[in-house]
Amino acid sequence: MHHPLQLAYLGLEVPDPSALSTFFADVVGLVPGEGAPAGALTWRNDDKAQRVIVETGPANDAEFIGFDAGDDGALDALVARLDTAGFAAAEGTDDERSARRVDRLMRTMAPWGVAVELTTGLEDAATPYASPLMPGGFLTDGVGFGHVVFATTAFDESHAFVTDGLGMAQSDWLEMEIAEGIELEVRFYHCNPRHHTLALAKAPFELPQTLHHLMVETNSRDDVGAAFDRAWTSGLPIPNGLGMHDNDRMFSFYVASPAGFMVEVGHGARTITDDWDDNRRYDRISAWGHQPLRQP
Numbered sequence: 001m002h003h004p005l006q007l008a009y010l011g012l013e014v015p016d017p018s019a020l021s022t023f024f025a026d027v028v029g030l031v032p033g034e035g036a037p038a039g040a041l042t043w044r045n046d047d048k049a050q051r052v053i054v055e056t057g058p059a060n061d062a063e064f065i066g067f068d069a070g071d072d073g074a075l076d077a078l079v080a081r082l083d084t085a086g087f088a089a090a091e092g093t094d095d096e097r098s099a100r101r102v103d104r105l106m107r108t109m110a111p112w113g114v115a116v117e118l119t120t121g122l123e124d125a126a127t128p129y130a131s132p133l134m135p136g137g138f139l140t141d142g143v144g145f146g147h148v149v150f151a152t153t154a155f156d157e158s159h160a161f162v163t164d165g166l167g168m169a170q171s172d173w174l175e176m177e178i179a180e181g182i183e184l185e186v187r188f189y190h191c192n193p194r195h196h197t198l199a200l201a202k203a204p205f206e207l208p209q210t211l212h213h214l215m216v217e218t219n220s221r222d223d224v225g226a227a228f229d230r231a232w233t234s235g236l237p238i239p240n241g242l243g244m245h246d247n248d249r250m251f252s253f254y255v256a257s258p259a260g261f262m263v264e265v266g267h268g269a270r271t272i273t274d275d276w277d278d279n280r281r282y283d284r285i286s287a288w289g290h291q292p293l294r295q296p
């Protein structure tokens with residue numbers, strides 16, 4: 001693993017942050033973060049102070065993602081790498097560092113229109129993560145808090161940003177015809193043992209939301225089943241029922257949040273090793289399942 005980055009946090013902007021609270025807490029099993037900035041609500045799925053930051057605003061989409069570079073030297077090298085690739089990063093302000101609860105923060109804009117923040121020192125929470133809804137907890141140690149998938153019309157430039165700029169490596173890709181003459185293309189990228197921390201889908205035109213989904217991975221397979229039951233009871237759309245992806249072998253389902261983007265709750269994905277040599281094309285999303293159960 002030449003470049004260990006971890007997904008540190010996801011920043012959302014929605015008209016009413018509290019409209020997502022029941023969803024994150026009672027369906028997904030997140031717990032409130034500590035010391036949310038004014039006008040925002042924060043959530044966490046492990047012992048870090050915050051992992052999802054929900055701010056108030058009209059975008060109704062992801063506004064920023066944060067990556068933890070590990071240490072000062074790694075952050076400096078990452079910024080230099082981005083600069084060489086043509087993506088300059090600017091120093092964050094004191095207010096931004098304090099709102100994100102990090103030591104250092106550099107900021108650049110990804111070609112898919114979401115700010116990318118490169119950080120060190122994401123603060124620990126005062127208390128450990130605990131939720132009766134998620135007794136096994138979430139898998140985040142060394143792999144970041146989950147993965148995020150964005151849809152973009154700037155597909156090639158985004159690929160260059162992720163690989164040349166951020167230094168991630170492509171794990172594999174998906175190319176399939178989803179309807180007569182309509183191709184779906186998704187590229188999956190890793191920067192630590194998680195099969196993908198980031199994936200990009202090629203959008204045929206600008207979509208109302210750039211964020212397709214956020215994935216959180218449970219330590220226990222049963223916790224996915226219990227989360228599925230809660231999603232079912234909630235009445236929220238379940239665009240994909242329980243199933244297993246072909247490429248990362250993740251056992252998961254997808255529930256649509258009240259803001260539109262989805263959350264994938266999964267378990268048991270295979271991991272990337274130093275000698276990863278399985279960067280190949282897949283022609284199906286799932287080995288089984290992931291049927292459309294309840295549409296928006």
Ligand SMILES: [Fe+2]
Nearest residue numbers: 149213215264
């Ligand atoms: Fe996913």
